Each structure stands twice: as C-alpha cells, then as structure tokens.
Amino acid sequence: MAEILVLAEHADGEVKKVTYELITLARRFGEPAVVWTGPGAEEGQPGCAEFGAARVYVAGDTRFDDYVVTPTAELLAQLVREKAPALVLVAGTAEGKEIAARLAIKTGSGLLTDAVDLTPGPDGSPVAEQSIFGGATIVHSRVTRGTPIVAMRPHAVAPEPAPAAAELSPVSMEENFAGAKITGRVVAERGERPDLTEATIVVSGGRGTGGAEGFGIIEQLADALGAAVGASRAVTDAGWYPHQFQVGQTGKTVSPQLYMAIGISGAIQHRAGMQTSKTIVAINKDPEAPIFELADFGVVGDLFKVVPQLLDEIAKRK
Numbered sequence: 001m002a003e004i005l006v007l008a009e010h011a012d013g014e015v016k017k018v019t020y021e022l023i024t025l026a027r028r029f030g031e032p033a034v035v036w037t038g039p040g041a042e043e044g045q046p047g048c049a050e051f052g053a054a055r056v057y058v059a060g061d062t063r064f065d066d067y068v069v070t071p072t073a074e075l076l077a078q079l080v081r082e083k084a085p086a087l088v089l090v091a092g093t094a095e096g097k098e099i100a101a102r103l104a105i106k107t108g109s110g111l112l113t114d115a116v117d118l119t120p121g122p123d124g125s126p127v128a129e130q131s132i133f134g135g136a137t138i139v140h141s142r143v144t145r146g147t148p149i150v151a152m153r154p155h156a157v158a159p160e161p162a163p164a165a166a167e168l169s170p171v172s173m174e175e176n177f178a179g180a181k182i183t184g185r186v187v188a189e190r191g192e193r194p195d196l197t198e199a200t201i202v203v204s205g206g207r208g209t210g211g212a213e214g215f216g217i218i219e220q221l222a223d224a225l226g227a228a229v230g231a232s233r234a235v236t237d238a239g240w241y242p243h244q245f246q247v248g249q250t251g252k253t254v255s256p257q258l259y260m261a262i263g264i265s266g267a268i269q270h271r272a273g274m275q276t277s278k279t280i281v282a283i284n285k286d287p288e289a290p291i292f293e294l295a296d297f298g299v300v301g302d303l304f305k306v307v308p309q310l311l312d313e314i315a316k317r318k
C-alpha cells in the first residue's frame, strides 16, 4: 500500500489536533506515515498510533526549533524522493502552507491549499474540495503533476481512532540547516481560552454588540461554552476588540464544529472566514440579515435579551 506522508504539527510536546485529522484523512488513500521534526517524537507517538499512523519518520535534530520553514521543506522533499509517497498532507496553517509551497517547488509537484475535504477520484487520486471567492463557489481540483501536496484546513474532518503501530523510524537530513534562523521568541499573551483557529466552538460578536462594553457578553458566552472569541471587522476597526480576533477575508479563517454569529450581519467578507464551520448559529434582531441565509439555526431577537437567557440555560445544565 502506498505511503501517505503527514507532517505533524506539534508544540511544547503536544500534538495538535489537526495532525490527527490529517492521519484520519490519509487512511482514505494509503498507509499514513507521520513526519516528525525536532524532539518529542516519543511523547507524540501514542497519539499518532491511536489515529492510525503505521510509521513516524523522526528527524529529531533540535535545530528544527531554531529555523523557520526551510529545513522542514527540505526534509519532506528528501522523503518524497526516498519513499515515493502517493500524497503529502500538511495543515493549512500559515506555516504549513509555506512549507507546502516550498516542497512543491523542490519536487516539481502540484499543490492544493485550503482544502475542506479530500476524496479519492475515479482513478483513486485525491480530489480536493475548496471553497473560493469568499465562499461563493465550491471547486473540486486534482494535482496533475508530481506528488500531490495538499494543505487541509483545520477541522475539515473529525479525527477517528484506528489503532496502528506508529513505529518510530529515524531519518537524518541530507542538507545542512540554512535559511532564516529564529533569533528570539515572544509568547503572545493568551488567556485561558482556546486558540481561535483551533477551537471547536467559536463565539463571534459584531457591531450589534454596540461597543467594547457590550462586547463583554460575547466573552461571557464564549467562557460558558469553553469557546474562542471572534469578532467582525466592524468591531475590530472600531477598537472594541483586538484585531487578531477578526474573522473573515482579511482576518482569520475558522472552521469549528460550532460557530455563533451574534449581532453580525453576515457580509460576504465575514462569511469568507467562517462559512465552512460545521454548524452555524446566528442571533440577530433583523430577520432579513444575510447571516440567516447561511445559518443552520437562527434566533431573531435582541442579543442583549437572547444571550442572557442562553447563559441561564447553560448554567442550569452544568
């Protein structure tokens, strides 16, 4: 069976959930083989095994932590040459996409980014589903040259366990480490809430919250649900909430299991960042608001009346 290379995303000894999603997806096409860079593979191995990795290629050189994308792209290119995999899967994060682009150049292969699904075509080769033009169009595309490389959006598939050996297999790099070197790190200030792009639930607020103070109700609901907080551009431009939480075309792209749009009209630029969410709930006082065209569930009402009732209900169930 052909091998499918999956680049592991991990930080501080923890495997990111998207890695398990990619391993689950890889099983549709062949035998998943995880590529692990830097230290920590022993700690990460049980998780990779649980979701079906047959093998974990470990390039344990500690210098991977000191360089940005170049050595990882070089390592993947080396493995593509040596192992001739049928497919390479990376997470569609900023870093993942940069690695994928470099790998595509190095191996003369085609690359598909921001895929929201990947299924075998009639000849078994992977066909990616992408949501483009701000989500107005769904396209299906296939790589026709080299080894298919696909950057999948996080949360595109649910991880499903299927235990396998995840045998650790050391790999040494042919090339020296080169390219841009990391000279310092600043840890972004983060509270207890999950990361916006990785959260299973995102609660987003819009101009309907009326101001920074009114936006507090969005944070309350997010905390009650263990969710990340998002915001529309109207909110971030007005300075009611920091820009890094903006969801949309010029903000973050999210695809959680549950997205709650509260006091958000649903402009095309906002939709571009959230419409691949699995379930969308909208609360808006205007029954004609475009967000309702997209929502799976909608409540027409004043958010300052609806959200407190929702908070009461959640509190009763805890």
Ligand SMILES: Cc1cc2nc3c(=O)[nH]c(=O)nc-3n(C[C@H](O)[C@H](O)[C@H](O)COP(=O)(O)OP(=O)(O)OC[C@H]3O[C@@H](n4cnc5c(N)ncnc54)[C@H](O)[C@@H]3O)c2cc1C
Binding pocket: 205, 206, 207, 208, 209, 231, 232, 233, 234, 235, 246, 247, 248, 249, 250, 251, 252, 262, 263, 264, 265, 266, 267, 268, 269, 270, 273, 283, 284, 285, 286, 289, 301, 302, 303, 304
């Ligand atoms: C190039 C470009 C890029 C852009 N990128 C982004 C982007 O990345 N992300 C983004 O979000 N926008 C983006 N925008 C802006 C976008 O076009 C919209 O202006 C913006 O999304 C509107 O934000 P909003 O829905 O919060 O505000 P509005 O459109 O003003 O909607 C507010 C909504 O709240 C409702 N409301 C008001 N009061 C209440 C209440 N008490 N209870 C319930 N509902 C209430 C109203 O009925 C209304 O539907 C971009 C625009 C351009 C031109």
